Amino acid sequence: MALTDCHTTGRVFDSAPAAPRPHAAPGYAGALAALPRLRDEAGANYRTGRFLSRSASACMVLLAAGALALAVTALAGGGTLKADFAWAALVLLGVIAMTRNYIRGFARSLRRVPLQEAAADLRVLLLYTGMAWASGAFLLMPGNPAPALVFFFAALPSLGLALALKDRAGTLAFAAPVTLATAGAAVLGAWPLDSWVAGAVLACGLGIACLPALHRP
Numbered sequence: 001m002a003l004t005d006c007h008t009t010g011r012v013f014d015s016a017p018a019a020p021r022p023h024a025a026p027g028y029a030g031a032l033a034a035l036p037r038l039r040d041e042a043g044a045n046y047r048t049g050r051f052l053s054r055s056a057s058a059c060m061v062l063l064a065a066g067a068l069a070l071a072v073t074a075l076a077g078g079g080t081l082k083a084d085f086a087w088a089a090l091v092l093l094g095v096i097a098m099t100r101n102y103i104r105g106f107a108r109s110l111r112r113v114p115l116q117e118a119a120a121d122l123r124v125l126l127l128y129t130g131m132a133w134a135s136g137a138f139l140l141m142p143g144n145p146a147p148a149l150v151f152f153f154a155a156l157p158s159l160g161l162a163l164a165l166k167d168r169a170g171t172l173a174f175a176a177p178v179t180l181a182t183a184g185a186a187v188l189g190a191w192p193l194d195s196w197v198a199g200a201v202l203a204c205g206l207g208i209a210c211l212p213a214l215h216r217p
Helices: 024-053 055-075 081-107 115-134 147-165 168-188 194-214
Strands: none
Touching (some): 024 055, 024 115, 055 081, 055 115, 081 115, 115 168, 147 168, 147 194, 168 194
């Protein structure tokens, strides 16, 4: 059939651009409006995944710091063998739980695991491990410990976790009980320079808790 066979009064070819559909503009506008929210969600998932991936390094820090604390306090005439074993078992239980959470929440496929739930569990485990570590201020320390020993007992693991995790909430969950318990033990036990040591421990704990804010996500 030839073009001349078309019996129509309208134009066969219309060079004018077609008018947009009335319902297309709102759809495009909604998609564009959702882009910032999707970007924020992707950024949050990325930061959460990075936080979970660093828990393995945090466990290594705790193991190394725990072994050092046991050795130094034993040389300084610290707690009994039973007290040392109880403290080490409490801290090791937290490390094992963090390792299990790492395997469950990060080492497997990320598509199957809720990242936010795994991150919340890790912060709870850090709080428990901080409380377990804080018990060492009463179980490991000798009767009149050196101020440097008390300071490094609280500061060293907290600083190591702050550098390993780079997460303010996770660092605070561990550092808060360690700092408060160590400062309280120094004052209650009337240790040498108790007020000065307690103040230094509290100031250092506050600085360490703010340290992750300096890291870029």
